[in-house]
Amino acid sequence: MNSLRPTIGVFDSGFGGLTVLRELLSLAPSARYVYLGDTARLPYGSKSRETIARYALSSAQFLREQGADLLVVACNTATALALEEIQAAMPIPVVGVIGPGARAAAATPSHPEVLVLATAATTQSGAYTRALNALGIKATEKACPLLVPLVEEGWLDQPLYKSVTLDVLRIYLIEALAQAPTADTLLLGCTHYPLLKPLIETTLQTLRHPMKVIDSANATAQAVAALLPAATAAGEPPVCEFYATDSVEKFQRLGSVFLGQQLNEVKLLDLGG
Ligand code: DGL
Numbered sequence: 001m002n003s004l005r006p007t008i009g010v011f012d013s014g015f016g017g018l019t020v021l022r023e024l025l026s027l028a029p030s031a032r033y034v035y036l037g038d039t040a041r042l043p044y045g046s047k048s049r050e051t052i053a054r055y056a057l058s059s060a061q062f063l064r065e066q067g068a069d070l071l072v073v074a075c076n077t078a079t080a081l082a083l084e085e086i087q088a089a090m091p092i093p094v095v096g097v098i099g100p101g102a103r104a105a106a107a108t109p110s111h112p113e114v115l116v117l118a119t120a121a122t123t124q125s126g127a128y129t130r131a132l133n134a135l136g137i138k139a140t141e142k143a144c145p146l147l148v149p150l151v152e153e154g155w156l157d158q159p160l161y162k163s164v165t166l167d168v169l170r171i172y173l174i175e176a177l178a179q180a181p182t183a184d185t186l187l188l189g190c191t192h193y194p195l196l197k198p199l200i201e202t203t204l205q206t207l208r209h210p211m212k213v214i215d216s217a218n219a220t221a222q223a224v225a226a227l228l229p230a231a232t233a234a235g236e237p238p239v240c241e242f243y244a245t246d247s248v249e250k251f252q253r254l255g256s257v258f259l260g261q262q263l264n265e266v267k268l269l270d271l272g273g
Pocket of ligand 1: 012013014016017042043044045046074075076077078119122148189190191192
């Protein structure tokens with residue numbers, strides 16, 4: 001690994017992984033980041049394990065070719081379905097989001113009971129339940145397939161659109177809490193859900209079921225920063241390169257919401273089918 005400015009490859013099925021990059025930029029600013037959003041093949045969350053693994057491996061391979069010293073699978077679905085395959089195929093450290101997210105949930109002061117919201121593919125894999133059970137934590141997973149499209153459409157702020165998203169969240173949370181009535185910790189097991197955090201907290205209030213809401217973005221960035229040379233914690237400003245496999249214009253527009261800052265240049269990439 002380049003000890004002065006290591007290259008960190010970060011990939012997701014789309015924009016959501018930028019929430020992880022955002023945390024990385026504050027914890028380890030002095031690195032080179034190459035981010036790939038596989039927007040042409042999004043969503044991964046409704047696809048089969050074989051397809052997700054094939055997509056994820058091609059993204060990992062591309063980032064390795066760009067000089068990545070370390071790889072971050074900033075997609076819950078790809079982590080749930082393909083982390084071990086990617087780790088076996090790559091000669092560099094590969095960090096996913098599920099282990100750090102589960103550890104962050106387990107680290108809450110009381111012995112928590114965790115409800116995980118995620119895509120259908122992630123919940124079907126049971127990866128979060130296995131990770132949390134291994135830490136002695138009781139877990140229930142709930143698939144929320146409508147949430148990614150609502151976030152992608154930006155139905156978060158304006159009252160008319162926001163009301164639809166709040167209705168959908170209310171239904172999912174009522175169903176989820178019927179399965180796990182004593183859950184006290186809500187783990188956002190999808191890259192898009194941190195953007196819904198204020199609406200989720202509002203919904204929990206109206207349901208009179210307060211919960212600690214945790215996402216894996218910060219925990220993953222901390223796990224990655226712990227593997228990096230100390231010099232990356234300060235010094236030179238970050239260097240970031242962005243690739244998307246579909247509409248560069250949409251990636252710039254939506255990506256800046258996820259990253260919390262303007263994306264200057266995004267390159268279009270063809271990874272095949
Ligand atoms: N990035 C995916 C995840 O975190 C959500 C979007 C998708 O389904 O591809 O699970």
